[in-house]
Amino acid sequence: MRSRTALSVLGLAIVAASSAALVAQPRRAEDFVARAAEALGGASRLRAVRNITVAGYGEGAYMNGGGNISASTDAPQKWISIPEYEKTIDLEHGRVRVRQRNHQNFVFAGEAGYLGGPNAAVTYLDGDVAFNAAPNGRWVRATEQAARARRVDMLTNPVAIVRAALNSPAVVSHVRNEASSQLADFTLATGEKLTLSIDASGLPAWVRWMAHDENLGDVTFRTSFTGYLPVKGVMLPMGYNTVIDFRNIVQNKLYVDKNAVDEAIDDLSSPAEVRSSALPRPPAPTPDATPVGQGVWLLHGNGGANSVLFEFADHLTMFEAPSSQAWTKAVIDRARATVPGKPLTEVVVSHHHFDHTGGIRQAMAEGLTIIAHKGTEGLFREIALRKGTIAPDALGANPRPLKFRAVDDHLQLKDATMQVDLYHVVSNSHMAEGLFAHVPSSRLSVQGDFFDVGWELYWWQNTYADNIAYRRLQVDTDVPVHGRVLPIGQVLQDIQRMTKAAEAICVRTQSAGVFSAGCPVKVPSPIMESPAR
Numbered sequence: 226m227r228s229r230t231a232l233s234v235l236g237l238a239i240v241a242a243s244s245a246a247l248v249a250q251p252r253r254a255e256d257f258v259a260r261a262a263e264a265l266g267g268a269s270r271l272r273a274v275r276n277i278t279v280a281g282y283g284e285g286a287y288m289n290g291g292g293n294i295s296a297s298t299d300a301p302q303k304w305i306s307i308p309e310y311e312k313t314i315d316l317e318h319g320r321v322r323v324r325q326r327n328h329q330n331f332v333f334a335g336e337a338g339y340l341g342g343p344n345a346a347v348t349y350l351d352g353d354v355a356f357n358a359a360p361n362g363r364w365v366r367a368t369e370q371a372a373r374a375r376r377v378d379m380l381t382n383p384v385a386i387v388r389a390a391l392n393s394p395a396v397v398s399h400v401r402n403e404a405s406s407q408l409a410d411f412t413l414a415t416g417e418k419l420t421l422s423i424d425a426s427g428l429p430a431w432v433r434w435m436a437h438d439e440n441l442g443d444v445t446f447r448t449s450f451t452g453y454l455p456v457k458g459v460m461l462p463m464g465y466n467t468v469i470d471f472r473n474i475v476q477n478k479l480y481v482d483k484n485a486v487d488e489a490i491d492d493l494s495s496p497a498e499v500r501s502s503a504l505p506r507p508p509a510p511t512p513d514a515t516p517v518g519q520g521v522w523l524l525h526g527n528g529g530a531n532s533v534l535f536e537f538a539d540h541l542t543m544f545e546a547p548s549s550q551a552w553t554k555a556v557i558d559r560a561r562a563t564v565p566g567k568p569l570t571e572v573v574v575s576h577h578h579f580d581h582t583g584g585i586r587q588a589m590a591e592g593l594t595i596i597a598h599k600g601t602e603g604l605f606r607e608i609a610l611r612k613g614t615i616a617p618d619a620l621g622a623n624p625r626p627l628k629f630r631a632v633d634d635h636l637q638l639k640d641a642t643m644q645v646d647l648y649h650v651v652s653n654s655h656m657a658e659g660l661f662a663h664v665p666s667s668r669l670s671v672q673g674d675f676f677d678v679g680w681e682l683y684w685w686q687n688t689y690a691d692n693i694a695y696r697r698l699q700v701d702t703d704v705p706v707h708g709r710v711l712p713i714g715q716v717l718q719d720i721q722r723m724t725k726a727a728e729a730i731c732v733r734t735q736s737a738g739v740f741s742a743g744c745p746v747k748v749p750s751p752i753m754e755s756p757a758r
């Protein structure tokens with residue numbers, strides 16, 4: 226009786242509160258926007274702003290934190306350097322252009338990626354139309370997904386987002402207090418949602434939104450605005466820092482050199498050829514299965530990296546779930562169709578890097594056991610627990626507990642018909658928690674990121690040959706995740722050539738007074754005191 230009374234009182238209170246909120250909401254939203262506008266220079270000044278250009282430089286977290294040497298939460302973050310960055314927001318016409326250059330602050334395989342390419346990357350949004358400048362001087366329409374991301378990016382600027390709310394107050398809702406800050410949600414007509422926080426003085430402190438990631442599912446981004454300075458009567462921040470809710474990684478940093486307001490800007494309107502072209506759609510993945518040994522197939526094709534299929538007596542094992550969920554789904558389907566009647570039960574992961582695990586959520590959702598180095602278990606447990614709600618996501622649609630089989634130094638998968646040995650990759654500075662596979666019957670080495678025939682530079686010297694020698698393996702053929710199947714002799718020759726190219730780049734940059742990551746190229750120490758032969 227007593228609890229029932231308490232309940233109805235509580236029920237009444239909720240009804241009263243929500244009807245009060247309904248009445249108060251529009252006024253609170255207007256107050257929120259008015260406070261922010263006042264702090265940034267006043268509503269009339271903001272309404273009159275025609276354009277803003279933010280120029281500076283920065284850094285980005287490589288693969289959102291999924292490209293480090295180990296999968297540990299304490300692994301040092303690899304950074305992409307962004308030496309030039311410029312964002313022009315044409316508020317008058319609803320257009321934005323981002324121009325940037327970047328290069329890796331760590332050793333990797335392409336010269337342009339390592340030193341920076343000759344052309345800046347230039348992306349545009351004009352209303353609903355996203356497009357890019359291609360290196361050949363032409364224009365290319367970008368995907369609907371790119372348009373959505375750029376609409377959000379346009380609003381990760383305090384003046385742009387508050388000005389948008391001044392012009393259409395209905396986008397603002399759910400004003401609430403959080404400590405000394407006030408928060409409000411912004412919902413665009415096109416469906417994108419952002420949350421803006423303003424501090425006690427009314428200045429925007431941060432903006433937060435969600436985006437889908439193939440590896441991580443739903444990811445929350447939060448960009449903080451700091452160091453406001455006035456420009457032509459408008460307050461603009463001198464620093465942008467973006468953190469994601471995956472390990473609180475600083476995903477992006479922007480150090481501002483210059484904020485420009487209402488200076489002459491280029492015409493950012495979309496060319497007619499772009500407007501009239503269809504939205505690009507990636508081709509449906511259609512992987513092929515090519516036999517590379519007795520009971521071993523390379524699964525390869527358009528739009529994704531390779532996987533490898535092993536046929537055991539009563540089940541199938543796949544090596545690698547790369548690229549994306551859709552690609553890995555197609556590869557899994559191809560694996561099942563290649564050997565009908567035997568269940569695919571497990572997938573070996575070469576290493577945790579996000580290009581090699583872009584389909585891991587698909588593999589988890591299919592109930593496959595993940596076989597990987599023991600050092601990666603924590604990361605894969607984190608990934609298995611992450612939600613996927615805002616875009617098609619295999620694990621979001623079908624959450625499953627992670628099935629994980631840890632490999633330390635060596636794991637033999639063997640039955641009457643097949644033997645596959647998995648070995649920990651040693652003597653390698655690209656991955657400390659990698660596995661490669663050896664199939665003794667066909668003398669195959671199956672590997673991810675030991676070697677890719679498409680690489681230009683090689684920084685790891687003898688690592689592939691060292692690992693083969695250390696394990697005393699008989700290898701005739703390299704079966705790679707990236708690239709194509711090649712005789713091992715050719716692979717080792719190509720490695721020599723790519724190593725010389727890396728050494729040459731070090732000589733070139735040092736003679737120009739530039740001291741790049743990884744230079745000079747190091748010869749790895751021997752794995753053993755005296756290699757057993």
Ligand SMILES: [Zn+2]
Pocket residue numbers: 576578581655656674
């Ligand atoms: Zn890698």
